[in-house]
Amino acid sequence: MKKRQSVEIMSILTTILFVYCLVLPNISFADEYSSHIVPSQANTSDSTYVVDFENDLIPIFTKFGCNAGACHGSAAGRGELNLSLFGGNPQADYQAIVRQFSGRRINLIYPDESLVILKPTAQTKHGGGQVLNENEEAVELLLNWIKQGARFNTQRELDRVEITPKKQIIQDLEASIQLRSIAYFSDGTTKDVTRWTVFTPEDTSTIKIDTTTSTAKMVRPGRHIILARYLTEVIPIEFISPLNTTPIDNTNLDRTSSQSGNTTVIDSEILKLLATLRIPVSAAADDATFLRRVTLDLTGRLPVPDHVTAFLADKDLTKRERLVDTLLQSEEFNQYWTLQLAKLLRIGGQNGNSQGTLVYHRWLEQQIQNGVGYDQITRSIIMAVGDSHQVGPANFYRTTKSAGEQAEFMSELFMGARLRCANCHNHPLDKWTQDDYHGLTAILAKVNGNDQVVKVKPKAEVIHPATRETAIPRIPGDRYLASDVDGRAELVDWLTSVDNSYFAKAIVNRLWKAMMGRGLVEPVDDFRSTNPATHPVLLADLAKDFVKNGYDLRHTLKRIAMSDAYARSVNTLPENVNDDRFYSHALKKQLPPEVLADAISDVLNVPDLYGDEPEGTRAVALIDPDTESEALDILGRCVRESSCETANASTDGLKRKLHLFNGELLNARIGVIGGRLDTLIESGKFPMEILDAFYLAALSRNPTVEERVFWKQHIDDYASAASQQRVLEDMVWSLLTCNEFVMNH
Amino acid sequence: MDITKRCDGISRRNFLRVGGLTALGLGLGNFFLIQRANANTNPLTAKAKSCILIWLDGGPSHLETFDPKPDTPQEVRGPLNTISTNITGVRISECLDQTAQTMDKIAIIRSMTSPLGEHSLGTQYLMTGYKPTPALEYPTYGATVTYVRSQNIKDSSGESLSALPPNIAVPNFTGEVSGNGYLPISTTPFSVVGNSEKEKRGQFKVRDLDFYQGLDIDRLSRRRQFVNALNEFSSAKDADTESVADPELERAYNLITSPEAKGAFNLSDEHRDVRNRYGSGGVNGIGHSCLLARRLVERGVPFVTVNHTGWDTHQNIFQLKERYPTDRNAHLPSLDRALSALIQDLSDRRMLDETLVIVMGEFGRTPKINSQGGRDHWPNVFSVMLAGGGVQGGQIIGSSDTLGEFPKERPVTPSDLSATIYTLLGIDPSLELHTSDGRPVRVAPDGAKVVTELFV
Numbered sequence A: 001m002k003k004r005q006s007v008e009i010m011s012i013l014t015t016i017l018f019v020y021c022l023v024l025p026n027i028s029f030a031d032e033y034s035s036h037i038v039p040s041q042a043n044t045s046d047s048t049y050v051v052d053f054e055n056d057l058i059p060i061f062t063k064f065g066c067n068a069g070a071c072h073g074s075a076a077g078r079g080e081l082n083l084s085l086f087g088g089n090p091q092a093d094y095q096a097i098v099r100q101f102s103g104r105r106i107n108l109i110y111p112d113e114s115l116v117i118l119k120p121t122a123q124t125k126h127g128g129g130q131v132l133n134e135n136e137e138a139v140e141l142l143l144n145w146i147k148q149g150a151r152f153n154t155q156r157e158l159d160r161v162e163i164t165p166k167k168q169i170i171q172d173l174e175a176s177i178q179l180r181s182i183a184y185f186s187d188g189t190t191k192d193v194t195r196w197t198v199f200t201p202e203d204t205s206t207i208k209i210d211t212t213t214s215t216a217k218m219v220r221p222g223r224h225i226i227l228a229r230y231l232t233e234v235i236p237i238e239f240i241s242p243l244n245t246t247p248i249d250n251t252n253l254d255r256t257s258s259q260s261g262n263t264t265v266i267d268s269e270i271l272k273l274l275a276t277l278r279i280p281v282s283a284a285a286d287d288a289t290f291l292r293r294v295t296l297d298l299t300g301r302l303p304v305p306d307h308v309t310a311f312l313a314d315k316d317l318t319k320r321e322r323l324v325d326t327l328l329q330s331e332e333f334n335q336y337w338t339l340q341l342a343k344l345l346r347i348g349g350q351n352g353n354s355q356g357t358l359v360y361h362r363w364l365e366q367q368i369q370n371g372v373g374y375d376q377i378t379r380s381i382i383m384a385v386g387d388s389h390q391v392g393p394a395n396f397y398r399t400t401k402s403a404g405e406q407a408e409f410m411s412e413l414f415m416g417a418r419l420r421c422a423n424c425h426n427h428p429l430d431k432w433t434q435d436d437y438h439g440l441t442a443i444l445a446k447v448n449g450n451d452q453v454v455k456v457k458p459k460a461e462v463i464h465p466a467t468r469e470t471a472i473p474r475i476p477g478d479r480y481l482a483s484d485v486d487g488r489a490e491l492v493d494w495l496t497s498v499d500n501s502y503f504a505k506a507i508v509n510r511l512w513k514a515m516m517g518r519g520l521v522e523p524v525d526d527f528r529s530t531n532p533a534t535h536p537v538l539l540a541d542l543a544k545d546f547v548k549n550g551y552d553l554r555h556t557l558k559r560i561a562m563s564d565a566y567a568r569s570v571n572t573l574p575e576n577v578n579d580d581r582f583y584s585h586a587l588k589k590q591l592p593p594e595v596l597a598d599a600i601s602d603v604l605n606v607p608d609l610y611g612d613e614p615e616g617t618r619a620v621a622l623i624d625p626d627t628e629s630e631a632l633d634i635l636g637r638c639v640r641e642s643s644c645e646t647a648n649a650s651t652d653g654l655k656r657k658l659h660l661f662n663g664e665l666l667n668a669r670i671g672v673i674g675g676r677l678d679t680l681i682e683s684g685k686f687p688m689e690i691l692d693a694f695y696l697a698a699l700s701r702n703p704t705v706e707e708r709v710f711w712k713q714h715i716d717d718y719a720s721a722a723s724q725q726r727v728l729e730d731m732v733w734s735l736l737t738c739n740e741f742v743m744n745h
Numbered sequence B: 001m002d003i004t005k006r007c008d009g010i011s012r013r014n015f016l017r018v019g020g021l022t023a024l025g026l027g028l029g030n031f032f033l034i035q036r037a038n039a040n041t042n043p044l045t046a047k048a049k050s051c052i053l054i055w056l057d058g059g060p061s062h063l064e065t066f067d068p069k070p071d072t073p074q075e076v077r078g079p080l081n082t083i084s085t086n087i088t089g090v091r092i093s094e095c096l097d098q099t100a101q102t103m104d105k106i107a108i109i110r111s112m113t114s115p116l117g118e119h120s121l122g123t124q125y126l127m128t129g130y131k132p133t134p135a136l137e138y139p140t141y142g143a144t145v146t147y148v149r150s151q152n153i154k155d156s157s158g159e160s161l162s163a164l165p166p167n168i169a170v171p172n173f174t175g176e177v178s179g180n181g182y183l184p185i186s187t188t189p190f191s192v193v194g195n196s197e198k199e200k201r202g203q204f205k206v207r208d209l210d211f212y213q214g215l216d217i218d219r220l221s222r223r224r225q226f227v228n229a230l231n232e233f234s235s236a237k238d239a240d241t242e243s244v245a246d247p248e249l250e251r252a253y254n255l256i257t258s259p260e261a262k263g264a265f266n267l268s269d270e271h272r273d274v275r276n277r278y279g280s281g282g283v284n285g286i287g288h289s290c291l292l293a294r295r296l297v298e299r300g301v302p303f304v305t306v307n308h309t310g311w312d313t314h315q316n317i318f319q320l321k322e323r324y325p326t327d328r329n330a331h332l333p334s335l336d337r338a339l340s341a342l343i344q345d346l347s348d349r350r351m352l353d354e355t356l357v358i359v360m361g362e363f364g365r366t367p368k369i370n371s372q373g374g375r376d377h378w379p380n381v382f383s384v385m386l387a388g389g390g391v392q393g394g395q396i397i398g399s400s401d402t403l404g405e406f407p408k409e410r411p412v413t414p415s416d417l418s419a420t421i422y423t424l425l426g427i428d429p430s431l432e433l434h435t436s437d438g439r440p441v442r443v444a445p446d447g448a449k450v451v452t453e454l455f456v
Helices: A002-023 A030-035 A053-063 A090-105 A137-147 A261-277 A287-299 A305-313 A318-328 A331-344 A354-369 A373-382 A392-398 A403-415 A434-444 A486-496 A503-516 A536-548 A553-561 A595-605 A630-635 A653-662 A676-682 A687-700 A705-714 A721-737 B094-100 B119-128 B141-156 B216-236 B245-257 B259-263 B272-278 B283-298 B333-350 B415-426
Strands: A160-166 A166-169 A176-178 A180-185 A190-192 A197-200 A208-211 A215-218 A223-232 A233-242 A452-457 B049-055 B082-084 B092-094 B106-112 B167-170 B304-310 B357-361 B384-389 B395-397 B408-409 B432-434 B440-442
Touching: A053 A090, A053 A223, A090 A354, A090 B395, A137 A630, A160 A223, A166 A721, A180 A223, A208 A223, A233 B245, A261 A536, A287 A305, A287 A318, A287 A331, A287 A553, A305 A687, A305 A721, A305 B049, A354 A373, A354 A392, A354 A503, A373 A503, A392 A452, A434 A486, A452 B333, A503 A536, A503 A553, A536 A553, A595 A630, A595 A676, A595 A687, A595 A721, A595 B092, A630 A653, A653 B245, A676 A687, A676 B094, A687 A705, A687 A721, A705 A721, A705 B216, A705 B272, A721 B141, B049 B141, B049 B245, B049 B283, B049 B333, B082 B094, B092 B094, B094 B333, B106 B408, B106 B415, B119 B415, B141 B167, B141 B304, B141 B415, B141 B432, B167 B283, B216 B245, B259 B357, B272 B333, B283 B304, B283 B333, B333 B357, B357 B415
Parallel strands: A166 A233, B049 B304, B049 B357, B106 B395, B167 B304
Antiparallel strands: A160 A180, A176 A215, A180 A190, A197 A223, A208 A215, A223 A233, B082 B092, B106 B384, B357 B384, B432 B440
């Protein structure tokens, strides 16, 4: 009872404050207002308060799930009532509720017999069951609104919503954190809308929200996100709780790896967050591990055994940087990074158009070879026209089947953003609207990629599904363009302008992922304010530096390769074993299928055959992704209908392992005449020497003392040649199957 | 054919997230969060432990199977006669005469209806319960069952019972639909025969299950010992103890070396009479596929899809009965033998109560015979057959109109069917699973209604 009284007193205070605001609208109370605890909505339940359809009622529909995708917010609506998803279109919602079916949902004479009241309170049959209690404040608001004539009554627009806290560091998991949400309107008024803001943890197992009090309690330590939604605004709240109880000291680290001053932002940002989270870093990787890692990452190959020996013997302190430079300038780099970008661009997905695939791939390889800036590559691609059998990048417009798909592909590729959600409704978690989606589609529809010769058709149009009229070409989130001209130049200028906030970030984030095993934004094609980067400052710095250095892929790759974070060991400590995104240790990366296939061939020194390609062709050099290959069938392929960024390439693990045991991939090649094993045996090497040679070839290191002890128990120098051959074959098989081999670590 | 590739070019985003779960990021606990109890599910008891889906690929004619129309003009009723069953008043196609004698164990829904009359779309709708959309790939029944069961096992920290994969397709899975949808690739059906391999009639040769020439169990065991030792060495410096294990390698090894699991594929273990009862002939050997399905279910496999192709009968519908005089192995007689033998065999072994058997395809066929004596695609009404696993036999649910054009009574959508199948298998249709981008998706679509009459 006592509590209730205090609430009432507070509500009177709020009403006074509110009235004061109305009287003196020029005086802003924002700061004071938000710093006091004021019970929300107390004023609006007063029957004299004029209910505003958009700002008062839509949030109710959102809060109680009425306009969610599973209910009336679905594209087809439900039970003949169709609301816009999360209230994206209040006018349409008003029409649906008030006007549709001759207004039968509203009863102005007997307001409490309106269907809009009877249904959600389950006084009459409602497919969604009871979602509101009759004595709920929301019902009161709805009733008052109907009593007032069920008018739209929206005179102000939402400017922004301020959520507090924006970022919360939590030491005590038991603590309840009060979440608050203040709406700022165009007429200068503000309102505490905490009650009507929907707070949803991204992962419900990490944070529990008490919806009646709008408080949050962390369930598991780490960094977690809550999304706060009010009207069209969706805002992320970051919750961080240290993983360990005692502070850690990451300052006194082994810095042998870093020579260049450029790395400081990378490492300082990473160490800063690790300190907040109290996660200690693992040791630096040794030279052999670094050599294998960076050679695989930059060239898609294992280091050759002689190179391993030479690198380990090299005493020069700058040897890692020299290595990185050499790799970046190598032919192998060109070949491998052409493949990486070809997957991203889905080269080869052009409906079996092998001539187009060939010229596109060759063109891309030329760009990489010549070190052409990524902005220029993008410009050439977007502006391309002409015969797709001769002009490589013209095949860009033959990659997808429609302008809409092309818009989705392009936004994911160059902006790292999923515009696709905005096809049928405004993006529920981002700013993208249907105008953006169909506006970009309208630009791309003017390029006709249906025929071999890609041509511009300035008159081509697309229909906006919501307005049923011609969609106006539009640069997403930016501006409308003239309707009957080719808008691509403006689009690419916008994309590659220095202050574009998507383009550079999208690509450096992908480079970061290729090197570090995880994007700063993940998934890499899902940039949005509600999916913030783990390290926003670092991402911004990488992008800025990339732009400043001529959009040079090699430059940024080198910067990452020379950071301490990149050079850390994959071996975890008990205190950082659960870290999969803060880079306290290096992340293991599965070798891509093509790289693994080549690595197996290299270790065995037995080439594999790919389709009709000449013997010795490497898997990473294949241009046609569908080239016949048993090895790739087993290890996985990237069919270029998607950009293969979601690890879908690998085949069923069971099938693969069955094949490794009993199939031909390894068994038919391990002991083959002329292969590495056969050559070593024939040259009279001792078994333990053969072991060393294979360790060097497969794992780029020497066996450890323990490993030698283990192998000595199984390899008998005096056994018969046949039995020795069998043991060695089994040894080689296990080296090619073990985790250390199939991973980049 | 690569099952991740489809001719309509819909880009398939494979939403794999589960693999990377850790204490920091995502949790599994809430995959089971059931947000709203489905009002229809309460009193129904789930009995089915496993399911055999006999998929008649191409779209079987309802008029020539479970919903004949003997009293209609020739161009509708077609060339085949009808036959009475052991349930008074129920008639089915003359070619299903043995199945007719098990009608007391069978329920037929004659009022299935869907708007999707194209193979790929229809297959996706019937196999997932969701109408296809380019935005999301839905998992097929077998994948959902596999996923939910494996989560339950993890929760009770039990181990998988069998060395066999939990979701198996005999001889292979249809290429029209991604088996796993947004669920992990490990839930996708394991094909007994790789698509590339030539199948011999009635023979199942699981790829890479037999030793490579020159290898034996001792060599494999030594190889496994070596690789495990190497994995242990490389993870010794790591605090993460779980990184040692290679679960897929162990599964593969167990499958190869478990005589019991491997033996499941060896049909010659069965008495000749049994094999003959199922039938060894027929295109794609549906008899032996069904026999294998029974052997797999018997060994604890939760979901087996028997994929039987060739039901896209645009020409000469009579060939379903016989392709030449004295032909005993046309599609209908083969199906009849296999299906009746399966139901009887499961019943004799007291397995029928816990094994749900479903016979269906992606749609029905046009009521009117076309100019080539065949029938074209017709999704507006068609039939689905169910037996065992808690299904009350001897009943017909719903009906089609006089000419078999549209549902007359109690239309049932593929979504409704999915809610029903999940409920029979003990999975709440409103159970929410999550895609990689965190979108909650019910196992059966919202609004799908369980066909409660089916339940015992």
